Amino acid sequence: MNELVPDFSKGENGLLPAIVQDHITGSVLMLGYFNEEALKQTLDAQKVTFYSRSKNRLWTKGEESGNFLHLKSIKLDCDRDTFLVKVSPEGPTCHNGTGNCWGEENNEQFGFLNVLGNIISERKKNPSKSSYTSSLFDLGINKIA
Numbered sequence: 068m069n070e071l072v073p074d075f076s077k078g079e080n081g082l083l084p085a086i087v088q089d090h091i092t093g094s095v096l097m098l099g100y101f102n103e104e105a106l107k108q109t110l111d112a113q114k115v116t117f118y119s120r121s122k123n124r125l126w127t128k129g130e131e132s133g134n135f136l137h138l139k140s141i142k143l144d145c146d147r148d149t150f151l152v153k154v155s156p157e158g159p160t161c162h163n164g165t166g167n168c169w170g171e172e173n174n175e176q177f178g179f180l181n182v183l184g185n186i187i188s189e190r191k192k193n194p195s196k197s198s199y200t201s202s203l204f205d206l207g208i209n210k211i212a
């Protein structure tokens with residue numbers, strides 16, 4: 068991990084935002100807040116701990132649900148007032164049971180390969196006589212290969 072020298076004086080009540088991202092999928096999972104103590108506990112335990120504004124205390128993500136966020140890396144932005152926290156999530160991140168706090172699942176996305184895979188799946192489920200890909204499915208695995 069890079070050397071962390073955050074400027075907590077820039078945050079309201081000493082709290083700085085922490086954007087949490089899955090280290091494999093790149094999906095943004097949630098936003099939390101660090102104070103100095105939460106950052107220290109996160110680094111020591113290697114499980115993400117925030118300062119909860121609603122609970123008014125330190126809160127380790129997963130302390131009740133078991134859905135911990137295992138720390139992979141932490142970076143600061145150029146102004147030293149926002150964290151990017153990369154994690155390996157253990158289960159869903161959101162308390163509502165979804166992969167992130169925007170109601171989305173945390174799935175790997177491979178850009179063009181993901182789009183291509185979806186097209187191929189669609190051609191197999193709904194074949195078309197005018198589709199070359201559909202014709203390959205009709206001819207079998209040797210032609211597909």
